Amino acid sequence: MDSVQLLLIIGAGIAVSAVARKRDLEPGMIIVVLAAAASFLPGVPRLELDSEFILAVVVPPLLYSATRGASLAAFGANLRAIVTLGVLLVLLTAGVLGLVAAWLLPSLGAAAFVLGSVLAPPDTITTVSHGDEIGLPKRVTSILTGESLVNDATALTLFSIAVGVVGGEQASWGHGGLQLLRNAVVGIVIGAVFAVATLWVRKRLGNPTLETALVLLVPFTAFLVAEHVHASGILAVVAAAFLISVNLTLDPRHQYPGAYRTRLQEAAFWPVLDFVLETFVFAYIGLQLRFVLADLAGSADPGLIRTLVAAGVLLLVAIVFRLAAVYLLFGRWTLREWMIQRRVARDASFRAEYERRGRRGGAPSTVPTQREALLVGWIGMRGILTLAAAGSIPPRVPGRDAILAIALFVTLGTLLLQGTTIGWLTRRLRFDLSAERAQEREMRGRGQRIVEEVGHEPAGDPDAGFEAQRLALGRAVMERRLTEEIARAMIDEIDLRQAARHTLPPARA
Structure with a gap:
């Protein structure tokens, strides 16, 4: 496979993917189908x-x-x-x-x-x-x-x-x-x-x-x-x-x-x-x-x-x-x-042990x-x-x-x-995701409160506030007060805010 063929493949993939995504189709499936069809064109070499x-x-x-x-x-x-x-x-x-x-x-x-x-x-x-x-x-x-x-x-x-x-x-x-x-x-x-x-x-x-x-x-x-x-x-x-x-x-x-x-x-x-x-x-x-x-x-x-x-x-x-x-x-x-729950219902000692040691x-x-x-x-x-x-x-x-x-x-x-x-x-x-989404909103609110408790930038060190917020979210995950997914999403947002803080010109007085 030479470099020209590789560039043509990737360039065609960009075009195909753009069209496929607009029509909610899987780009990989479209690419492999079109490539298979293209293999029958006269003069197409076998790539090894x-x-x-x-x-x-x-x-x-x-x-x-x-x-x-x-x-x-x-x-x-x-x-x-x-x-x-x-x-x-x-x-x-x-x-x-x-x-x-x-x-x-x-x-x-x-x-x-x-x-x-x-x-x-x-x-x-x-x-x-x-x-x-x-x-x-x-x-x-x-x-x-x-x-x-x-x-x-x-x-x-x-x-x-x-x-x-x-x-x-x-x-x-x-x-x-x-x-x-x-x-x-x-x-x-x-x-x-x-x-x-x-x-x-x-x-x-x-x-x-x-x-x-x-x-x-x-x-x-x-x-x-x-x-x-x-x-x-x-x-x-x-x-x-x-x-x-x-x-x-x-x-x-x-x-x-x-x-x-x-x-x-x-x-x-x-x-x-x-x-x-x-x-x-x-x-x-x-x-x-x-x-x-x-x-x-x-x-x-x-x-x-x-x-x-x-x-x-x-x-x-x-x-x-x-x-x-x-x-x-x-x-x-x-x-x-089902068998465990039946035993839990009729055996008090087993129920106590089951609840103590958990899953x-x-x-x-x-x-x-x-x-x-x-x-x-x-x-x-x-x-x-x-x-x-x-x-x-x-x-x-x-x-x-x-x-x-x-x-x-x-x-x-x-x-x-x-x-x-x-x-x-x-x-x-018809999955009911209302409870799952409510829990996610509650967890998101908890993460926001953790960030707010830390505060923002201390005087003279604009980056210290962002670092403190990330560390607080990390500790909350380690202490199981926050899920890993929510913490990561919030840290991504903090990263963007910190980057914007260094990119945007300072506000005029």
């Missing part, structure tokens, strides 16, 4: 990239950016649901889809499970980013955000194990299971080390440009170092992003003068980088369509027709299996909660309802990770073209069937 390029260059910054906005408190409050969906469900989905793929396309052999791992993780970050517009309940948003971060790590680790088994680098699936656990632990440790080092260096640079450049290096270096020692690069990136974003915003020990300028610069920088990388991947995969179909048409096994049929079946299985699995997993909690294991305060389970189950679109993983499959893997084509069709199918109907389904389910 090294199989490691997409995973090493595209995925880490996208994942870091998505993690920056996630709430650590909400992650912990919904830990059971997140781990269940992000680990257990991904493993089950990869196994089921791998078995179905092996039955439909026997020529793939063990590579069917490479396909299963590629199709397993749903990409819900884009949907969650429009949660308020769609009307998603806060708990659904928190679960889907956490799931998207965890399932990426699970799926990519499983993907690397499956590719290793196919290539003869991995001895067995049992050994791969132990490797999955070891990769997760080592990856998290590496991410934590990079976070600590970044926090220490960052406040000593004293320059927003240098600080932003330092943070930009974190997802790449954490990912590559973790992968070099055969650990989970994805979990390294997630752990680093969580620790850096939370500490820089809320922890008083990591606050320093001028940090607001860096936060504002990063808030503008990361969405631009996200757009460029997502546009590139969607367009790159779409532009492969004609060539992949031509290769399949010229092969006897699996062949074009069988591959397209397999793609349709796998699309249906992926959608139905997620719906059924989410209902069963959430239903198990509902049954357990344990990171469970949400209440069990997800059937309507929430239906919504979580339906929001299962495949997206950027599926396409990136499919594009990174080494040429030595049998049936690579078939896997790439199926990944493309399943992604498009879920975007068309599920992505375009989420808003309609949410409205039909």
